[in-house]
Amino acid sequence: MILRRRRGRRLPSTVADSGLTGPVEIPDPEPPDQPKDLRSRLQRLRESVSGTARALPRVFRLSWQASRPLTVTLVIVTVVSGLIPTATAYVAKILMDAVVEAIQIHATGRPDQTVLHIPLAGDQTVTSVGKIVGIAAFQLVIFVVQSVTTMLTTVSQQLLQERMTLTIRHQVMDHASRLHLSFFEDSASYDLLRQADREAPMRPMSMMSSALGLGRMAITFTSMIALLITVSPVLAIVALLAPVPLFISQSKYGAQSFILSYLVSPIRRRMDYLSSLVTTDTYAKEVKLFGLGPYLVDRFERLGKVYYERQRGMIRKKNVAGTLWGLLSTVAGSAIYLYIALRAVTGELTLGDLALYTAAAASVQSSVGGLFGSFSGMYENNLYLDTLYRFLDTKPEISRPESPAELPDPLHGHITFDRVTFSYPGADEPALKDVSFDIQPGETVAVVGKNGAGKSTLIKLLCRLYDPTGGRILLDGVDIRTLDPVDLQRRISAMFQDHVSYQATAAENIGLGDLDHLTDRPVIEKAAGRAGIADRIDRLPRGYDSPLGRWFDEGVSLSGGEWQKIALGRAFLREVPILVLDEPTSALDAQAEHDLFVRLRQLAEGRTTLYISHRFSTVRQADRIILLEHGKLLEQGTHAELMELDGGYAELFTLQAAAYLDA
Secondary structure (H helix, E strand, O other): OOEOOOOOOOOOOOOEEOOOOOOEEOOOOOOOOOOOOHHHHHHHHHHHHHHHHHHHHHHHHHHHHHOHHHHHHHHHHHHHHHHHHHHHHHHHHHHHHHHHHHHHHHHHOOOOOOOOOOOOHHHOOOOHHHHHHHHHHHHHHHHHHHHHHHHHHHHHHHHHHHHHHHHHHHHHHHHHHHOOHHHHOOHHHHHHHHHHHHOHHHHHHHHHHHHHHHHHHHHHHHHHHHHHHHHOHHHHHHHHHOOHHHHHHHHHHHHHHHHHHHHOHHHHHHHHHHHHHHHOHHHHHHHHHOOOHHHHHHHHHHHHHHHHHHHHHHHHHHHHHHHHHHHHHHHHHHHHHHHHHHHHHOOOOOHHHHHHHHHHHHHHHHHHHHHHHHHHHHHHHHHHHHHHHHHHOOOOOOOOOOOOOOOOOOOOOOEEEEEEEEOOOOOOOOOEEEEEEEEOOOOEEEEEEOOOOOHHHHHHHHOOOOOOOEEEEEEOOEEHHHOOHHHHHHOEEEEOOOOOOOOOEHHHHHHOOOHHHOOOHHHHHHHHHHHOOHHHHHOOOOHHHOEEOOOOOOOEOOOHHHHHHHHHHHHHHOOOOEEEEEOOOOOOOHHHHHHHHHHHHHHOOOOEEEEEOOOHHHHOOOOEEEEEEOOEEEEEEOHHHHHHHOOHHHHHHHHHHHHHHHO
């Protein structure tokens, strides 16, 4: 594997990462040509503020959808907790003044006139001891309220985080289920999905916490700033401006952290894939046999080093810059404390005033830093949330027409390919070129050809996983692009070459072919019998209730051929007019393959059947055979007709038959 790092000169959309051994390049998260002048930076700041402000209503809507009671609780405790610092500072002042007054009375027999005298209800003055006890009791109430609000905040945030995570993952899954195949086969789109699934569920609550923290700090700031102004307007301005450089630094590195995370998403995905190759049963046999473990672990380690190196640099720069700019706030805070202390020494302030103003100064500075810090956190979280909303705003390429056409009822299954052409996005050559053929209702047609001839593409188009880039496909005379894709796909049953092996029970594995019959055991058993897997299921420890696969407890492993029969059972379960089978016997032994094709006419009775096979000895059972080559329809006819034609099909059949004879 070639691993290298370069200093980026522009911001590409993806990381160059070719397979397991290709180069890995992670550009700089901030291009050198970013605007450096003050006006440009202020413009970017305004844009970030407006973008973050626009995101807040969406986040609160997500929170409201997740849990209304928890959202209301968080808002209430935020308001209360924002007032607590002011109340605490003021109570500390009057308590200290009361203590000083008591000391003066004890020493001289009369209170010091410079100490604040506190009147109570009925304009009666209580004793100094009674005053101290009353103030201390009130202070205790504030501390209790503070503890309760802290507890309520923690509990509400944790519970709301769980609810929001579930809500967002549900939205991501629901939206992904409505997207079409082209989205998942595009690497950039897939990275967007992974970002939305990985990062976005945690970010709304983080942004919500930052927004509530912003509100809490604003309440504290508003109540405290007036006290600082009474000491010195200059100090108030210093306390306000000191944290600004730290905020700018945090905003800059927050944006760069997001950009770096986006750029290395393909690397993380490659690392996850390498990990799965070593840690899952799907790949274990081949990895062990070929001794791939050390090789894959080494590739993972080297990718991890590149990833870690960039993360380390970003973390180091972010924290060093934050610490240096934070020292400015520290110096300003120390100056404020010194100034107030000197005024207390000269007698201009009481000790209670010193405590009050010291707390106010520290609180204002902390509040301003908290305000900027909360906004910086909101800004960074909003960058991640943008990926979620971009994903949720992605429209399916194949959607339901505003006025979908109606299919005939009953549907006969007459399929027509009319000059169909299709090219995959970014491909140099079309996968299908001007293909035309007709399949009559109830006819069984086999599609043959070399690898890459366009056979699987033809099936994807028929199932409307893609739409043709030229020509049209008709079903009982209706262009399938005018149909509701969900309604169309309900009329088709299929088994794909890369079929899914669900980590579920045997009954569920078959029942997933038709959710209406997911728990209909007799129908499932009939489908298993048609696929030739019923006897094997009966021998499982718990029969149809036996879990298949090794991912969960008590799972049973099946052979590749047995898994293929399970997938066939899933296809046979759905009673629909059209049956599509892509290499349905690739993992079956010769006897099982022969039995299946002998029975295929019976199994597909009443259905229009289209299947792909590389084994020419079995396709002769089809009513008609279509030969594709380089995306073009080369020949079609019965086995006898094509052999008599002595063209491409006869050549391939003869080559395959000769291989068996030579063996």
